[in-house]
Every structure is written in C-alpha cells, then in structure tokens.
Amino acid sequence: GQQLNQSPQSMFIQEGEDVSMNCTSSSIFNTWLWYKQDPGEGPVLLIALYKAGELTSNGRLTAQFGITRKDSFLNISASIPSDVGIYFCAGRDFGNEKLTFGTGTRLTIIP
Amino acid sequence: DTGVSQDPRHKITKRGQNVTFRCDPISEHNRLYWYRQTLGQGPEFLTYFQNEAQLEKSRLLSNRFSAERPKGSFSTLEIQRTEQGDSAMYLCASSSAGEQYFGPGTRLTVT
Numbered sequence: 001g002q003q004l005n006q007s008p009q010s011m012f013i014q015e016g017e018d019v020s021m022n023c024t025s026s027s028i029f030n031t032w033l034w035y036k037q038d039p040g041e042g043p044v045l046l047i048a049l050y051k052a053g054e055l056t057s058n059g060r061l062t063a064q065f066g067i068t069r070k071d072s073f074l075n076i077s078a079s080i081p082s083d084v085g086i087y088f089c090a091g092r093d094f095g096n097e098k099l100t101f102g103t104g105t106r107l108t109i110i111p
Numbered sequence: 112d113t114g115v116s117q118d119p120r121h122k123i124t125k126r127g128q129n130v131t132f133r134c135d136p137i138s139e140h141n142r143l144y145w146y147r148q149t150l151g152q153g154p155e156f157l158t159y160f161q162n163e164a165q166l167e168k169s170r171l172l173s174n175r176f177s178a179e180r181p182k183g184s185f186s187t188l189e190i191q192r193t194e195q196g197d198s199a200m201y202l203c204a205s206s207s208a209g210e211q212y213f214g215p216g217t218r219l220t221v222t
Contacts (some may be wrong), residue, residue, distance in 0.1 A: 003153055033210065042115070042202050042213035043154065088153050097142065097167065099211060101153030 004089055004102035012108045019076040021087060021105040029091030032065050032072040033099065037086045046087075047074070076107075084109050113137060115214030117203050123220045124193055131189045132217045136205030143186050144211055145178055146202040147171065154202050154213075160186060193221045 004025045013019060023032075031050055035043035047058050049065035049072060056063055060077045072089055089102040116135045124130050136143050141162050146154035157176070159167045162183040172178075175193075180186040190197055198221045204211040 003155075035213075040215075040218070042204075042216050045210055045212060048210050090153075097144070097159045098156035098169075099144075099146075099154075101155070104151075104153055 002100055004091060004100060006087075006089055006102035006105050008105060009103070010106040010108065012110050013079055015079060015081060015109050015111075017079055019079055019083070019107060020073065021075075022071060022073045023089030023091075023102045024071045025091055025100075026070070028069040028093070029100075030069065030094040031092040032063070033090040033092070034061075034063050034072070034074050035088045035090060035101075037088060037104075039085075043088055079107075079109060081109055083107060115203055115205050115212055117201075117214040117217050119217055120215060121218050121220075123222065126193055126195060126221055128193055129189065129191045130193060130219065131187055132201055132203075132219075134186045134188070134203030134205075134214060136184070136186070136203070137207075137212060140205035140207045140212075141183065142206045142208070142211075143180055144204040144206075145186070145188050146204065146213075148200040148202055148216070149198075157188075190219075193219075195221050197221050 006023050034046045037043045047063040054065040062075045064073045086104045086106050090099040118133045143160045145157040148154040158178050160180040175191045178188045200216040202216045204213045
C-alpha cells in the first residue's frame with residue numbers, strides 16, 4: 001500500500017537539541033496528523049492539523065500543514081529523553097476514514 | 112484505563128493455523144479500524160466499521176482475513192490458514208467522528 005515519505009529516516013541528537021522532520025505526499029490530504037510510537041506499543045496522537053498553512057503547538061511540539069496540502073512538518077524543541085521513539089505522519093483525504101501513514105522517523109538521544 | 116484494548120498482546124502460531132484477535136474500542140466510539148504494521152513500516156489500513164457495518168476494506172485484506180463487529184462494540188479479526196507473511200503487528204483504533212486513537216496492538220508471529 002501507499003506510504004508517505006518521511007525525512008530523515010533516523011536522527012541521533014543530544015538532549016536539549018531541537019529536532020525537525022517532514023513528511024511529503026504525491027497526493028493532497030485535507031487532514032495531517034502526527035503520531036509517536038514506542039517499541040511494542042500502538043501510535044499515540046500528538047497533533048492534528050486541518051487547514052492548509054495551519055501552525056499548531058502541543059507543548060514543545062509544533063507542527064505545520066503545508067500550503068500545497070502535500071506536506072507537513074514537525075518540530076520538537078529542547079528534546080528530552082522521553083522524546084525517543086518513532087514519529088509517524090499520517091494523512092486523511094476528505095470524506096475518507098482511512099489514514100495513510102508515513103515511513104517513520106526514528107529519534108535517538110545520544111547521552 | 113478507558114483506552115482501546117487488544118487481546119492477546121502476542122500470539123505465536125504455526126503456519127496453516129487460524130488465529131483470532133479481539134479489539135475493545137473506547138466506550139461510545141462508534142467507529143473502529145484495523146491496521147497492519149510490519150517491521151520498519153508505518154501502519155497500513157485494513158478495514159473500517161461504523162457501528163456494526165463494515166464500510167471499507169483494503170485490498171490488503173485477502174480472503175483469508177475476516178473482521179466482524181457484531182454488536183457495534185468490540186471487534187474480532189480472524190486470519191485463516193496463516194502464512195509467514197502474515198507476521199506483523201495488528202493495530203486497532205477507534206474514533207467518534209474525530210481522530211483515531213490506537214490500542215497497543217497484537218504482535219503475530221507465524222513460524
């Protein structure tokens with residue numbers, strides 16, 4: 001099935017650094033979502049975006065819905081150890097229930 | 112805990128056996144989804160229920176797979192004649208016309 005392209009595939013950072021990742025699609029979505037998944041667990045919803053150009057924050061996380069509707073970005077400021085995990089973007093088309101997920105960005109914090 | 116629950120969390124089976132997984136959604140969520148996630152990939156949509164009606168099925172859902180939600184509450188996903196390629200994490204999510212919240216998943220290993 002289709003998977004959205006996420007970049008980078010993995011990141012190795014030090015605690016306290018800021019993180020940026022993005023997600024691109026060949027088709028338009030009218031909702032963009034960001035989830036975080038820990039090993040052996042299901043994805044947990046972080047942020048939902050509903051309008052092109054929208055910028056939404058959730059604590060240290062900020063996400064943007066790209067103007068073209070074909071991309072989205074997630075930033076994490078001042079990373080902490082519990083930020084470690086895999087971040088997935090997901091898109092949903094208008095009138096469609098299914099989510100199309102990205103390939104994931106694995107975040108590792110180097111001691 | 113009132114989140115989505117899945118049972119069992121892990122299942123090891125031999126090729127050719129049938130397996131059944133259960134999902135209990137967040138109470139009063141009328142929409143229920145099944146996704147499959149293989150190692151290193153994002154979740155892929157399998158099927159979706161609104162109340163007891165199965166409204167959408169992915170082409171990934173071969174004729175060996177069947178999902179039910181008989182009373183519009185819990186759902187079961189059955190895989191008949193399992194194959195090694197069925198090894199994956201099977202995720203359930205629920206919503207009430209809002210965003211999807213995922214359960215912890217059932218990890219299936221077919222030997």
